[in-house]
Amino acid sequence: MTACTASPADRARIFQLVSLLLTYPDRELLDAGPQLRAAAADIAHDDVRQDVxxxxxxxxxxxxxxxxxxxxxxxxxxxxxxxxxxxYLHGDTRRRGLALLMLKQRYRAHGLRLAGGELPDLLPVVLEFAATVGPGDGEAPLRQHRQGIELLRAALTGAGTPYRLLLDAVAAVLPPLTEADRDAVAALAIDGPPVETVGLDALGYGPDSGGDVLAPYPACSAPEATR
Structure with missing residues (x-):
């Protein structure tokens, strides 16, 4: 089964489960093994079900x-x-601040808010949004950040971590990379993201805005988009 044949319901199921599995593995999550296995068994996409x-x-x-x-x-x-x-695309630049602001506005347009003040570009949050809102606007951030997802996937694969399987699952049901995407990913992998830092503070996402823009979320509070 390919991304083109995965049903909207199956994609939502995959995004929801991977969103959960990419959060900090606290005791509550790890104790939910039977429920997690049952959710994985319901995935119709063969490759994704195997990866998860x-x-x-x-x-x-x-x-x-x-x-x-x-x-x-x-x-x-x-x-x-x-x-x-x-x-991955913008580094710590004003363009990243604008991208964060646009994501936050997209969530608000659908009546969703971020729990605990989390940044809107955190992959579990983006996946939760896609699962909740569905095809079209819900999955748009995943498509827009396809290059970043591929860079993360490559980094996890290179590190040999089992978490690479979750990124493989997401990639399996997204549109395939275009040639332009592949060229951009290759360039970013070599050069890295931009480093200019002007503009983030004014948008409330810079190092002087009350927290590091890449600070991890608290270990015991899994991020999610909630109504």
Missing amino acids: GEFLDWVLATPPIEVQRHYVQTFDLRRRSGLYLTY
Whole structure:
């Protein structure tokens, strides 16, 4: 089954489950193993069901403290594999601030708000939005940040982390990369994101706005978009 044949309901199911699995693996999440496996079994897309099942095999068989340490090392301590999508394209620049503002406005237009003041480009939040709102406007941020998703996927694959399976699952049901996308991803992988920092503070997302724009969310509070 390809991205073109995955039904909207199946894509929503995949985005919802991967959103949850990309949050900090606290005790509540890890104790929900049977429910997580049941949700994975309902996925119709064969490759995605296999990827998510393999990830669950690892995360549920590994001691919780090791999973939690691995999560922090993978996403919170490595800038190149952070979960904040706008960073991959814009770095810490005013263009990133505008991209964050546009995402936040898109969420508000659908009556959604961010829990706990989280940044709107956090991948679990973007996936939650896609699952909640559905095709069209709901999945638009995923398509717009396809290059960033691919850079994150490449970084996770290079690191050999089981979390790469979750990015494989997302990529499997998104439109394939265009040739222009591939060229842009290759260039960004070599050069990295822009480094100009002017403009973020004015939009409330800079280092002087009360927090680092790449600061990890609190370990015990999984981010989500809520009505």
